[in-house]
Amino acid sequence: MFDILAILTSAVFIVWIFRHLKLPAILAYLVAGMLVGEHGLAWTQAQVDYEHFAELGIVFLLFTLGLEFSLPKLVAMRHLVLAVGSLQVGISLVLFMSLALLFGQSLSSAFVIGGILALSSTAIVIRQLSESGATKRKSGQLAVAVLLFQDVAVVPLLIITPMLTQEGESSMMLALIVALVKGVFVVGLLWFIGKWLLPRVFNLVAQVRTDELFVLTTLLVTLLASALTQWFGLSMALGAFLAGMMLGESQYKHQLEADIRPYRDILLGLFFVTVGMKLDIKVLMSEPVLIVGLMVSFMVIKVLVVRFLAVRAGESVKDAWAGGIMLSQMGEFGFVLIALASQMSLLSVEVASALLGSGVISMAMTPYLINNARRWSVWLSHDRKIDTHELEHLPQEKELSDHVIICGFGRIGQTVSRFLKQEGIDFVAIDIDPLRVSTSREAGEKILFGSSRQAELLHAAGLDKAKLVVIAFGEDKQSIEVIQKVRSLSPKVPILVRTRNDDQLDQMQQAGANEVVPESLEGSLMLVSQVLSLSGVPFSRIIRRVQRERKNHYNHLHGFFQGEHTDMSSGAKGRIEFAHAILLTDDAYAIGHTLLSLNLASRRVHIIALRRGEQEIEEPDEKTVLMAQDTLVLRGKPRRIERTERYLQKGE
Structure with missing residues (x-):
């Protein structure tokens, strides 16, 4: 219990600080993990117990990604997935493997290192692309296509790594053939279920009109698809992606995404915390040149490989550079391979620590790299004009x-x-x-x-x-x-x-x-115009009223009374003006004062109306003297309204 409290406390506090500094939340989670992990304050010890829960964050992320990808779109991207994705994994693996051999690593160790460094971070890249809206750009689609193939390539790497300690190539080839057959079967099975069964299931659930049942069904489908692929020895994330892709064709696509988002974000945060826990600051400080050199080397090589393959596949030089920069970091599955290889004694403690250190730092840099990839790609390609x-x-x-x-x-x-x-x-x-x-x-x-x-x-x-x-x-x-x-x-x-x-x-x-047209307010004006017209108000008077509101920047339409489902988050409170009624009690400070003497405008609130008994006065005169049981209807931001109410009642 203490472990969970430590993680949540540090995550909330550090994410709050980072968001105020306008830094990515992902970086905050990594720092939180470094703080509470065994290499930091050591507030958590049994990270293995909740790493499995953290992996569900990637599962839900891939499910939401699948919702955005229809099968026709995936088929349309096949040239990127195959021509760039497959060759990127293969060429990068061979290059990193060769370099590891040059630095004295054994063949088995070199193969594992090559596989680790060839992969990129699906979780970070896709999340950043989604937040920035860059998934629709060519460079974003290129990055997603490569990541999809990398997620598939994880499967044989996870199969081969334990076999490197065994003798005999025939057993390894047999295992790979069996894995390939399993993969084809499970993909076909999930396609059949997702195409014919799941839409009917969600139709039945939707007819019940119970939000809780819809959410539970969404979670169940995601986890069942992940469990099915895991049972067949494949990646859990692959199953979630396939399930999401099949449901992306249904009418429930947007509701499914909204239901899964809270669980995805929380568990993704936990995943990044566990990644941060792996970073040993002592190793980082003892061998800074080695860590930084390793990180810069593999990131530059991956950028160049993706750039070369993307241009070869027909993409523009600018998009090729941008895609390479986005995919230059180490991936989350690389940490899984490091842990597996360490258990099999394929990697020494020093090599594993160096890979972890450089990998975590590269992941921490990724949000910054993605945000600037477009600008840097323009400079690198010398293409300052539109294609x-x-x-x-x-x-x-x-x-x-x-x-x-x-x-x-x-x-x-x-x-x-x-x-x-x-x-x-x-x-x-x-x-x-x-x-x-x-x-x-x-x-x-x-x-x-x-x-x-x-x-x-x-x-x-x-x-x-x-x-x-x-x-x-x-x-x-x-x-x-x-x-x-x-x-x-x-x-x-x-x-x-x-x-x-x-x-x-x-x-x-x-x-x-010069002019800002708010849809909701213009819609309100059009509705009011129709209401007044059907109520018998002369058309010329309606036009004057509407024009006056526009001239006054919709002054009477800004504040509104909050409801049960009104967004009252900290961000909304800083933007939206609400209407609020304040009843002056018999001992209120404002009684006997005029509106002019109270000077409410200095508190940046506006008086909408004054209600006295059965009488309601719109925009009351400043010389009006307030009386007990008067109700002032004010418009302003929530915190200003709260301070003004305290002033009117107590004079504070």
Whole structure:
């Protein structure tokens, strides 16, 4: 029990610090493991007992990855999986094995070292790609394709490693053939179950309309698929991935992902804690040159191998460099191989410690490498322009001028484009979804593939001659980054931003947006317009009311009363304004004071209304004197409302 408490306490505290410093949570978990492990404060001793639970984090991660990959998409990626993934594992293994032999390792030890260093971290890379939205980029798809083959390659490596202490090549070949037959059988079995049985099971569960049963069924399916592949001697993660891939075709895909996410994140965190526990600071300090040299060497070699193979497979040089940088670290299955090889006495304590130290440091660096891979790949490839094949389908009957740039060509972006066409206004769209770009180009649309945050794409879209930029993502963080990039390149072009609500309205305007249109608030205004119209209010008065709200930046629509399911997390509390009613008790400090003398505006809260008995006064006069049993309805952020209520009641 003390072990679990130590892990949770350190993880919560360190993750909190790292997130405030805007550092990746993965790095925080690694540091937490170093702190509580046997090489740190030694608060935990029996890490073997919960390493099995930590492995479930990878299982759930691969299940959610499978949900994103349909079988047709996997077939479409087969050239990357086979041409790049297989050769990357094979060539890297031979290179690292040869180097290990040069440094005096035995043939068996060299083979194990080659296998360990050839693998990359599925858990870290996929999580970082998902968080950054880079899985849709070519470089992200390249990295995922290689990782998929590496997960398959783990199986023969786990089979061969224990056999290296035995004599006889025939027994090893027989074991590999048996493993291959098992793999084909279990993949076919899971495909049949996932295609025909699981959708019917989830249909029955969904009809019950019980959230708990749906979650339990999701967990059961994931673990059963993992147990099946493990029983056949294959990777648990492979079974979870296959189950997710089959269910990714069903209508329950998004609900399944939402159900599994909390368990995945918690167990992944535990996995990274256990990885951090393996790092011995003393070894790191005693042989820093060896550790750093080993890490730099294998990372550079892996980058060069992936870059060479990706270009050979037809990928651009820029994407090849980016994919190599993303895959340069050691993988989590490498630690499993290190532990297995150490048990079989295939690796000495010194070699195992050096591999662990360099591996953990390379994994800790991975979030930083992935975040900067795109920028570094542009510099390494000397390709500072957008790829020409992205522009060749853009109609060029006339030079773009006085046109509109639409960033994001989803449903909203396409709706905007249709109205622009009707008015004869030229536009160019930018979108990162390759399928949407392809189908739109086939229909003759002017659209570029890529991220709107890239200066090259904005220049290619003719930003210097555009009369308006429309940002139609609906994702606030990405929108702010695009606003900043557009404003840095063109200080005067008007920017119109679509957002789902008013959480980041001020930040977007500060970043340089001229107009921000919150969907939820505009939808409310349209609904109000219909309600007032059907209630008999003159149309001219409705128009004036709506225009006044827009002019006042939706002032009356910002605050709302929180409900049971309202997001009250620390992040939400810092963004959203809520409406809150404060009843003044008979001994309240504010009684007898005017609203002007209380100066509530200085506390950055706004008065929506004053309710006195049966009377409700909207926007009361500042000279109004407050009385006992008055109810003030205020709008503001939760912490400011709390402080204001204490001031009104107690004068503090």
